[in-house]
Amino acid sequence: MADTPAPELHWPKDPKYISQSTRRIDAVAKLTGKARYSSDIQAEGWLYGMILRSKWAAARITSINCEKALKVPGIKAAVTVKDGERRIHYYGEELAAVAGTSKTACLDALRAIEVKADELPFAVREEDAMKPDAPKVWDDTDSNVSKPKVTERGEVDKAFSECSAVVEGFFVTPVQIHHPMETHGNTVSWTDEGVTAYASTQGISSVRDGLAGALKVPNSQVRVLTDYMGGGFGAKFGQGVEGTLAARLSKEAKAPVRLMLTRFDQALAVGNRPSSFQKIKLGATADGKLHAFQLESYGTAGIGAGASSAGGGGGADFPAPYLYKIANDNVRVTQTTVAVNAGSARAFRAPGNPTASFAMESILDELAVKMGVDPLELRIKNDPNKERQQEYKVGAERFGWKEKYKKPGSSPGVIKTGIGLASATWGGGGSKNTRGEVQISPDGSVEVRMGVQDLGTGTRTVLAVIAAEVFGLKPEQITVKIGDTHYPPGPGSGGSTTCASISPAIFDTCTNALQQLQTQTGIADARGENWLGACKKLGVNPLTVQGKWQEGLSSRGAGGVQFAEVAVDTETGLVTVKKMTCVHDCGLIINKLTLESQIYGGVIMGMGYALYEQRVMDRQSGVVLNPNFETYKLTGLSDMPEFDIVLLNMPERGVIGIGEPATIPTASAIANAVANAIGVRVSSLPITPDKVLQALGKVPTAKPESVS
Amino acid sequence: MNNSDPGKAGSFSRRSFLKSIGTTAVATAAAQTQSIAAELEKANAETTIGPGAVPVTLQVNGEALKLQLEPRVTLLDALRNYSSLTGSKEGCDRGTCGACTVMIDDTPVYSCMKLAIEAQGHAITTVEGLAKDGKLTKVQQAFMERDALMCGYCTPGFVMSVSALLKKNFRPTADEVRHACVGNICRCGTYPRIMEAALQAAGVATAMNKTEVITYG
Ligand code: FES
Ligand code: FES
Numbered sequence: 001m002a003d004t005p006a007p008e009l010h011w012p013k014d015p016k017y018i019s020q021s022t023r024r025i026d027a028v029a030k031l032t033g034k035a036r037y038s039s040d041i042q043a044e045g046w047l048y049g050m051i052l053r054s055k056w057a058a059a060r061i062t063s064i065n066c067e068k069a070l071k072v073p074g075i076k077a078a079v080t081v082k083d084g085e086r087r088i089h090y091y092g093e094e095l096a097a098v099a100g101t102s103k104t105a106c107l108d109a110l111r112a113i114e115v116k117a118d119e120l121p122f123a124v125r126e127e128d129a130m131k132p133d134a135p136k137v138w139d140d141t142d143s144n145v146s147k148p149k150v151t152e153r154g155e156v157d158k159a160f161s162e163c164s165a166v167v168e169g170f171f172v173t174p175v176q177i178h179h180p181m182e183t184h185g186n187t188v189s190w191t192d193e194g195v196t197a198y199a200s201t202q203g204i205s206s207v208r209d210g211l212a213g214a215l216k217v218p219n220s221q222v223r224v225l226t227d228y229m230g231g232g233f234g235a236k237f238g239q240g241v242e243g244t245l246a247a248r249l250s251k252e253a254k255a256p257v258r259l260m261l262t263r264f265d266q267a268l269a270v271g272n273r274p275s276s277f278q279k280i281k282l283g284a285t286a287d288g289k290l291h292a293f294q295l296e297s298y299g300t301a302g303i304g305a306g307a308s309s310a311g312g313g314g315g316a317d318f319p320a321p322y323l324y325k326i327a328n329d330n331v332r333v334t335q336t337t338v339a340v341n342a343g344s345a346r347a348f349r350a351p352g353n354p355t356a357s358f359a360m361e362s363i364l365d366e367l368a369v370k371m372g373v374d375p376l377e378l379r380i381k382n383d384p385n386k387e388r389q390q391e392y393k394v395g396a397e398r399f400g401w402k403e404k405y406k407k408p409g410s411s412p413g414v415i416k417t418g419i420g421l422a423s424a425t426w427g428g429g430g431s432k433n434t435r436g437e438v439q440i441s442p443d444g445s446v447e448v449r450m451g452v453q454d455l456g457t458g459t460r461t462v463l464a465v466i467a468a469e470v471f472g473l474k475p476e477q478i479t480v481k482i483g484d485t486h487y488p489p490g491p492g493s494g495g496s497t498t499c500a501s502i503s504p505a506i507f508d509t510c511t512n513a514l515q516q517l518q519t520q521t522g523i524a525d526a527r528g529e530n531w532l533g534a535c536k537k538l539g540v541n542p543l544t545v546q547g548k549w550q551e552g553l554s555s556r557g558a559g560g561v562q563f564a565e566v567a568v569d570t571e572t573g574l575v576t577v578k579k580m581t582c583v584h585d586c587g588l589i590i591n592k593l594t595l596e597s598q599i600y601g602g603v604i605m606g607m608g609y610a611l612y613e614q615r616v617m618d619r620q621s622g623v624v625l626n627p628n629f630e631t632y633k634l635t636g637l638s639d640m641p642e643f644d645i646v647l648l649n650m651p652e653r654g655v656i657g658i659g660e661p662a663t664i665p666t667a668s669a670i671a672n673a674v675a676n677a678i679g680v681r682v683s684s685l686p687i688t689p690d691k692v693l694q695a696l697g698k699v700p701t702a703k704p705e706s707v708s
Numbered sequence: 709m710n711n712s713d714p715g716k717a718g719s720f721s722r723r724s725f726l727k728s729i730g731t732t733a734v735a736t737a738a739a740q741t742q743s744i745a746a747e748l749e750k751a752n753a754e755t756t757i758g759p760g761a762v763p764v765t766l767q768v769n770g771e772a773l774k775l776q777l778e779p780r781v782t783l784l785d786a787l788r789n790y791s792s793l794t795g796s797k798e799g800c801d802r803g804t805c806g807a808c809t810v811m812i813d814d815t816p817v818y819s820c821m822k823l824a825i826e827a828q829g830h831a832i833t834t835v836e837g838l839a840k841d842g843k844l845t846k847v848q849q850a851f852m853e854r855d856a857l858m859c860g861y862c863t864p865g866f867v868m869s870v871s872a873l874l875k876k877n878f879r880p881t882a883d884e885v886r887h888a889c890v891g892n893i894c895r896c897g898t899y900p901r902i903m904e905a906a907l908q909a910a911g912v913a914t915a916m917n918k919t920e921v922i923t924y925g
Contacts, residue, residue, distance in 0.1 A: 019921075027852040030860030031844065031867060033795020033835040040794035048789070103785055104778055181799045181807055181861040181895045230797070230861030231895050263800040387924065394922060456859025456896050589921065593855045596919045597901060601858060604897030629804035629893060637899040638886040643917040650924040 009508060009550050011588055011651065017465045019649070021593035022475050025464045026228070026454070035228040038200035039260045041187040047076055047099040049246050049259030050106040052113050053268065054093040057341040057622025058122035058135065061086040061115065064096050068112040074105030077253035078113070079245065088117070089137060089303045090341045091124075091623045092268025094241045099249040099257045122341040124617040126275065126300050129340045137303055137339040145298070146337040149317055154330035159292035163283030166292075167366040171280065171359035172684035174614035175300070176273040177266070177632060178348055182230020184270045185260030186239065188246040194221030195247055199239065200260075202232040202455050203492030208485045210239040215247055226453040226483035233605075234347035235271035236455075237492060242270075267627035271346025272615060274301040274316035274337070278359040282367055285327070290382045292330040293321040299355075301337055304344035316345070318352030322360035323425045324382045341622055342615075347494060349602070350426060350660035354609055354667055358685060361422040361668035365675060369408060375672065376401055376421060388423055391561040391583040391648060395421070398644055399563040399581040409679015414570055417578070420672025421563045422665035424584075428657035429556030430500035434549040435488035436509035438467065440517060441542040444535040446471060447479045448509075452490025452502055454482060457659060458594030459498055463506050465591055470510035472527030488546060496657025500554035503590055503655040509547030516545055554655040560584035560662065562603070564669035565641075568677045570696055573689030575611055575674055577641040580666070586647045587656035599645050599662040606666020608635045611686050757825070764824050768793065769837025779825050783817075784808045786824040787834060795835040795864050799893070806892030809865040810834050816872040818891070835864035838871060847871045850909035851902070858896035865892050870906045879910050 011018065029035035054061075062085060066078035080096045088095075098109040121135035128134055129144040137144050160166055180200075186207075187198040195217055199207045204224040212219040229236070239247075246259035261270065276299035283292040299316030315337035364382075368375040380392050396402065404419050411417050437449040448467050454460045460482060464475040471478075481487065491501040517526050517534055520543065526534035565579040580603055589595055612633035616625040626632040667685055675681040680695045693699050758779035766773040766786065775790050784801070787793040787810075796819055799807030803821040810819045811833040819827075838845045844852065847870050857863040866889060873880055873888035880888070885906040894902070900917050907914040 023852055024855065024857070026860075027855075027857060028844065028848075030857050030863050031835070031848040031851055032839050033793070033864055035860060036794065037797070037861060039798065040788070042789075042792060042794070102778070102781075103789065104780055179895055181805065181859065181893070182797070183799075229859065231859040233895070260798075263802070263805075390924060456861075458858075585924070586921075592919075592921065594858075597855050597858055597896075597898065600900050601897030604899060605895075628802060629800055630802075634893050634895065635897070635899075636893065637889045637902060640899050640903065643900055643919075645917070645919040647919065647921045648924050649921045 009511060009553055011553060011654065012469060015469055017469050017475055019589045019592065022461055022465050022591050024458055024594065025461045025475060025480065037182055037228045037230055038187065038198045038226060039182055039185060041198040041258060043187055043189060043256035046187065046256045046258050047101060047253055048103050048106050049097060049099045049249050049257040050110055051094050051242060051245060051259070051265065052096045052110045053265065054088045054091060054095055056088055056117060056119050057091045057124060058120040059088040059117040060120060061088055061095065061117045063116045065114040066096060068114065069098055069109040072100070072105055072109040072112055074101040075109045076100055076255065077249045078109065079248045079252060081241065081245065087139065090343055092265065092343055094245065094269065097245040097249055097259065099253045122622045124340050124342055124622050125619050126277065126298065126338045126340060128619060129338050137341055144339040146315065149335045151331060151333040154328045156292055156294060156330050156332040159328065159330035160283050162285060163291050164286040165367060165371045166281065166283040167363055167370050168281045169363050169366060169683060171278045171362055173276045173355045173358055174685055175275045176348065176609055176613045177615055178233045178235040178271055179266060179632070179634065180231030180233055180236065183261040183263060183266050184236060184240055184242055186243045186246050187256055187258040188243065188250050189256035190215070190247045190251040194223065196223050196225070197239070197243065197247070198225050199243065200229040201226055201236045202453060202494055203237045204451060204453055204483060204485050205489060206237045206492055207239045207243065211243060211247060214239065214244040224485045229453060229455055232455045232493070233349045234351065234494060237494065240270060263629065264627045267615065267624050267632065269343045271348065272302065272343065273348035273355070274345045275299040276316060276318065276355045280359050280363050282363045284367055284371065288371065288373060288378060288381045289327055290324055291327045293326045294332045295320045296334045298336045298338050300340045300342070301345035302342040303339060318356040320356055322356040323423055324360070324364065325384045342617060349605065350664045353424070353426065353660065353664045354606065357422060357424070357664050357668045358671060361665070362671055362681065362683065365420065365672045366681070374405060379421070379423065383423065385425065385559055387585045387648065388559050388561055391559070391585070394646055395561050395563050395581050395583040398646065401563065404565065408676045411677055415567050416570060416677040417565065417567050418673045418675070418677025419563065419565045420669045420676050421561060422668035422672060424560045424661040424664035426496055426558045426657070426661040426664065427556050428496040428500060428558050430504055430549055430554040430655070431491040431497055432549050433489060434491050434501040434505040435546060436506045437488050437544065437546045438509050438513045439542050439544045440513060440535060440538070442535055442538045442540065444532045445479065446473065446477065447481060448506060449481045449487040450490040450502060450506065451485055451487040452482050452498065453493055455493045457493070457498065457598055458591055459493065459502065461594060462499055462590050463502060466503055466506050467510050470507065470514055471531060473531060496558065496660045499590060499657055500655045501549060504553035505547060505549040507553060508550045509545060512547045513543065513545035517543055552654065555587060555653045558585055558656045558658065558661045560665065562665045562669045564673040566670060566673040566677055568674055568692060570678060573692035575687055575692065577607060577639065577670060579642045579644070581644040582662070583646040583648060584658060584661060585656070586649060586658060587653040588651040589647060589649055590655060592647070595647065595658055596645055598658050600643065602659065602662025603666050604635050606663045607639065607670065609685060610667035610670040611688070614686050762825070764828060766824060766827055766832055767830065768832045769834060777824050779823065781824050782820050783810070783822040783824045783827045784819040787819060793834055793836055797861050797864055799862065806865040806869065807862050809868040809892065811868055811872050814872060814875050816869050835867055838867065845871065846909040847874060847905070850905040854901045854905040854908060856898050856901035856905040858898055862892060862894040866894065866902050870902070870909065873906070874910055879912055880906070882907065
């Protein structure tokens with residue numbers, strides 16, 4: 001801990017690196033293949049691990065026999081998830097795992113495992129699972145539908161009767177899969193001394209605690225390391241069943257085991273964004289003020305929630321009404337979660353928000369059409385947030401909203417263009433528990449340490465930028481050590497809280513260290529050109545100083561507004577995004593370059609939600625029909641629109657997060673632009689060509705669509 | 709585009725043999741069947757190796773990599789798991805993400821879709837083989853400057869696809885870059901930056917996207 005009590009801290013007024021563009025300090029490692037990701041770890045004597053998964057959507061397992069698997073040449077261990085009788089709740093649930101000297105041996109071994117099971121009835125689609133006579137996902141319940149979460153405020157019925165315009169709609173959003181490019185997994189070594197896990201995770205501490213709990217090993221004997229990892233988006237907290245299995249295999253085989261999931265596994269068992277079916281009603285008074293709101297929704301989080309506390313994983317509810325102010329709070333919301341036989345949901349970049357946004361922003365545009373007002377004006381009138389008021393203005397001007405806006409469906413020709421907008425709100429804020437450490441050596445070198453991980457957002461570089469700023473050095477002169485639970489605790493990387501957690505903590509740490517260095521060496525200002533001289537005066541021992549998160553350097557609350565321009569081919573139904581203008585509040589920008597990258601990333605992921613992504617379940621067999629990239633479509637380079645990104649700089653607010661707000665409004669803005677282009681609304685995501693043609697009345701025998 | 713070149717070694721495959729039989733068999737008398745069977749056996753005997761491990765020599769980044777591999781081991785598996793070359797990433801192991809892209813004789817190839825034994829006799833370049841003496845290539849340098857990487861897991865694949873493009877086409881258009889990267893996926897969403905980096909590396913002017921900081925107030 002710091003010996004000197006820290007005076008109140010303020011970010012520097014004229015920073016040299018903060019708010020500028022700094023290249024990623026780990027770019028060279030990543031670009032040359034030197035960076036070792038969790039899936040690249042080749043521990044001495046390591047074995048390959050693989051999981052056998054259920055091919056049934058629901059079953060009672062009576063026995064699992066791994067004897068033959070153990071006889072496959074190269075196989076060193078095989079374990080079952082649970083011995084004896086066992087109930088299986090979804091296609092892809094883990095049954096057993098093997099470890100062997102090669103991938104091919106493991107594949108052979110999985111085939112040799114004998115599983116006896118009685119197949120049970122199942123329901124994988126929401127509409128099926130909701131029927132009173134539907135097979136129950138959880139044995140201990142009499143319904144797959146959760147008790148409704150009800151909110152009622154104000155006087156809703158009376159309020160609707162006071163409205164001069166009321167619109168209603170039914171909106172559907174799909175189950176979306178995280179699909180980080182590096183799959184989930186770990187390399188784990190479990191010996192008598194303890195457990196070491198190289199985890200592909202967004203939360204090394206949560207993996208440590210999870211492993212300790214699952215393996216019944218003291219927390220202090222578990223060390224988790226994450227030098228580089230390949231994305232998470234909310235799905236990579238905790239060790240997962242795969243982490244526990246890798247540890248057990250390691251103990252059994254007396255060797256480290258690398259167990260990475262396959263892309264196929266990834267679609268089944270490690271999280272998703274819940275679906276939603278939203279019946280929504282919105283009314284406004286003649287002055288254009290929103291006056292009454294009603295929502296009834298259901299959706300599925302897979303086996304998660306809804307019917308049994310054993311499920312975990314959270315429900316399918318979301319914030320409502322989203323973002324806009326309803327007069328007197330005349331709001332009635334009823335939300336339920338439907339359990340189905342499918343993998344459980346997990347946090348997914350801005351949980352609930354893109355889902356909530358899609359229906360709200362869509363119905364708002366419908367209201368604007370009905371009232372004959374500009375959708376932008378309607379938002380300006382009803383958005384209570386003052387930063388966003390600025391963003392509407394700035395964004396509309398740059399985008400050319402006023403010039404581009406036409407009545408819905410009035411675009412001529414076969415390829416119709418349209419525009420739309422939508423907004424985002426997010427909490428964020430920093431975690432008080434974050435601590436950091438810095439070691440200054442007599443040779444002038446600086447090592448910053450924190451038990452945080454970089455999931456691609458640029459965490460490492462943020463730490464280097466701030467340390468360099470305080471010490472008057474260059475970011476590339478700072479060595480940053482992260483991804484180790486032996487370092488002072490950092491936050492999990494989620495909820496857009498990382499930057500607001502680590503920045504104040506490392507600023508405090510480095511400020512403390514500088515003061516100590518100056519006190520100890522008697523040099524009044526040890527920064528910049530005096531650095532080497534001061535460090536030399538340390539003598540033989542390096543100076544190691546800790547610090548912690550401080551109030552007043554970060555804040556909660558982040559928002560943004562995005563404008564989309566699309567072209568819709570009314571003959572093929574294909575939607576092309578032409579332009580995205582994105583205005584986001586950014587608080588105090590730490591690294592402009594990586595901040596922009598995060599906004600691009602959020603928008604691009606939102607484009608997937610808008611146009612391409614959807615998990616499809618087969619109601620006959622209960623399997624996921626599109627578990628791979630040839631059928632689960634992600635946005636690609638050739639889908640890129642023109643971007644205009646505006647960062648609203650507000651240094652006085654301190655550091656805030658950007659990862660989630662950037663993805664929230666994208667799909668809604670695109671959906672509104674499509675409706676503006678063709679004059680009819682596609683009310684379910686993703687907006688695929690078939691749905692566009694159906695909306696245009698070009699598919700004569702359209703069946704009711706269903707999403708699952 | 710990534711393409712899986714069927715390879716020159718052992719071009720008399722079982723499939724082409726069967727195919728050739730198929731076209732002529734209509735006209736053959738039953739008496740010939742036996743000789744066909746004999747020939748088939750001979751052909752198979754000649755080309756069958758494995759299923760156990762066999763010696764395999766790969767020319768990777770200018771060096772010979774001698775391995776013992778089952779014939780069913782992919783080039784990606786060989787690189788990542790039988791040697792320490794983990795720069796090529798595994799994102800899907802079935803030819804749909806591009807994270808495993810390497811160059812084989814300057815052509816970008818999904819290394820997960822190529823058997824290691826097929827890659828023998830060809831010059832294989834992985835991301836580890838690009839920078840010489842610690843000096844980044846133009847493509848790598850541009851990726852760094854433009855921040856065309858986030859988590860970095862897709863990055864080696866993109867670097868290889870773009871590098872292969874620039875070997876054949878010094879000044880590609882944006883459309884040609886799109887085409888070259890159509891087989892690569894990035895979940896973090898670095899595409900706009902990859903486009904900028906590719907064009908920058910080729911010395912083509914870029915002004916596609918704007919970003920601007922505006923002070924609130
Ligand atoms: S790993 Fe080869 S294409 Fe995905
Ligand atoms: S940088 Fe993470 S997948 Fe491309």
